Amino acid sequence: WEIEIQQEECSDEFTWLTQKKPSFNCIELQRSAAYLNWRYLQHPYVHHHILTARKAGELLGYLVFACHGQEVQISDWCAVEDNYRAVLTVLIGDLVCRLRNTGAMTLSAFLLHSDPRLSLFTQMGFWRRESSPLMVHWTGAQRPSTNDWLFMHGDRDI
Numbered sequence: 001w002e003i004e005i006q007q008e009e010c011s012d013e014f015t016w017l018t019q020k021k022p023s024f025n026c027i028e029l030q031r032s033a034a035y036l037n038w039r040y041l042q043h044p045y046v047h048h049h050i051l052t053a054r055k056a057g058e059l060l061g062y063l064v065f066a067c068h069g070q071e072v073q074i075s076d077w078c079a080v081e082d083n084y085r086a087v088l089t090v091l092i093g094d095l096v097c098r099l100r101n102t103g104a105m106t107l108s109a110f111l112l113h114s115d116p117r118l119s120l121f122t123q124m125g126f127w128r129r130e131s132s133p134l135m136v137h138w139t140g141a142q143r144p145s146t147n148d149w150l151f152m153h154g155d156r157d158i
Contacts, residue, residue, distance in 0.1 A: 003094040006050035006062070010036045013059045020080045031078065040064050040075065048075060051095055053087050061087035065095060070105040085120055092124055 010033040018031045040048035046066050053061040061079030065072055072095075079087035092107075099107065109126060111118050122128070 001090050001094075002052075002054040002057075003090065004052055004054075006052050009033070009041055010050070014062065017059050017062070017078055017080065031076070036064070036076075051091055051098075053079070053091050053094075061091055063088070063091040063095060067102070067104065070103055072099055072104050072107045074107065074109040088117075088120060089124060 012033055014031075014033040014036055036050070040050065048064050048066045051063045051065065052059060053063075060083060062077065063074060064076035065074050074092075074095075077088060077091065079091075096107065107126075108129075109121055111121065113131070
């Protein structure tokens with residue numbers, strides 16, 4: 001694995017990666033290089049970092065995080081379908097190693113109780129914590145079940 005902090009804006013390889021990620025048959029935002037640059041790298045108040053995972057130079061996944069003093073929040077992540085669990089495990093493991101010497105005390109990831117990735121985070125040692133309300137404005141004719149949504153911390157406007 002080649003794990004690095006992204007040093008420049010995201011390129012089209014990030015857009016292509018989202019087309020190779022697993023489909024959880026859930027409603028989620030369409031991510032692209034332009035979206036990642038706008039939402040995270042050009043954020044006016046929060047300094048986000050993007051950790052990338054590559055093999056032989058090919059982007060296989062990324063993880064977006066932000067540090068707030070001793071608290072670190074995972075805001076977004078994506079990985080290719082065939083290695084989804086392995087890529088995320090490597091990215092989070094690398095992030096934890098990087099954070100050990102920074103004085104960080106917590107690493108958090110926002111997931112809905114119905115998120116299919118929740119079991120992976122539990123297996124990696126994350127604990128379930130208190131919940132917080134989430135409001136979505138839906139203009140479609142038929143409102144989907146709350147189990148159909150796939151949200152990450154970076155999708156929230158707070």
